[in-house]
Amino acid sequence: MKTFVLSTLISVAALGNSFASTPNDPSNDKNTVTTLKETAAFHQQNMVVLYNQYDLAEARIKASRGNHAELERDHKFFVGVYEQDIADGIRVEQSKKAIEEINARYAKLHAERDAYEAKAIAKLQKHLQVALKKEEKAYAKAKDALAETVTAAR
Template identity: 85%
Template sequence: MKTIVLSTLISVAAFGNSFAGTFNDPSNDKNNVTTLKETVAFHQHNMVVLYNQYDLAEARIKASRGNHAELERDHQFFVGLYQQDIADGIRVAQSKKAIEALNARYAKLHAERDTYEALEIAKLQQHLKVALKKEEKAFAKAQKALSQTVIAAR
């Protein structure tokens, strides 16, 4: 008995909704145009948020531990120690070799950091691409649903 009552109520509600949509009320058209404008604004806002999140994540990757600035500071510090030894005349030949070794080591570390950042940013770009495609599909769906009301409002 409950099933029959529920199915009847659902049928009546569905029929009432379809019947209510058949009347062409001018205020309803205005509401639909307003809804479309709000939908466009919503999706534009989402796009801006996605790009802002991308920019923040990219900056976070570039500023993470072991970034180029930190590597350069460490490099300058250690080279400075050996240059001080050279200036003081202590272990000159060994200090020059150590500076060359440091230069090679830090050049390698910078190259590794470039590779790491490139890979992380590529992943980030892929995530952005997926999110933008999802947003594009949602916008197209909303646009299609409301396109008839825009045409009717003109």
């Protein structure tokens, strides 16, 4: 995020410097157009980076400790222990009851994990939406400035 803020400040400074030079100089128009094109490309790239960061963060949430794969692995282990007891003929009724309790417990854990992931991803989506909106506005402003400069140069 710090890199994003720093690069935004640099591009804004470059854009400001390009507008500060002499207005009637033909090389100034060329520099302005180049700067505006670079600024527009910069904002487009920032949008791509934001989507990539979102995808990574979503994958991190889904793979964090206590994820569905871990829950399923633990569930299979515990059920397997009791199934082995049933196969060996040891405490058959108690083992069946224990398996039912384990199934209910892990169904509840999976539901809790689903709720946690949904809440975290919703929060992440909100942050992405805000960041994209800011980038979209900055991109539109740079694009409009580029269109005005190109039109004025003709």
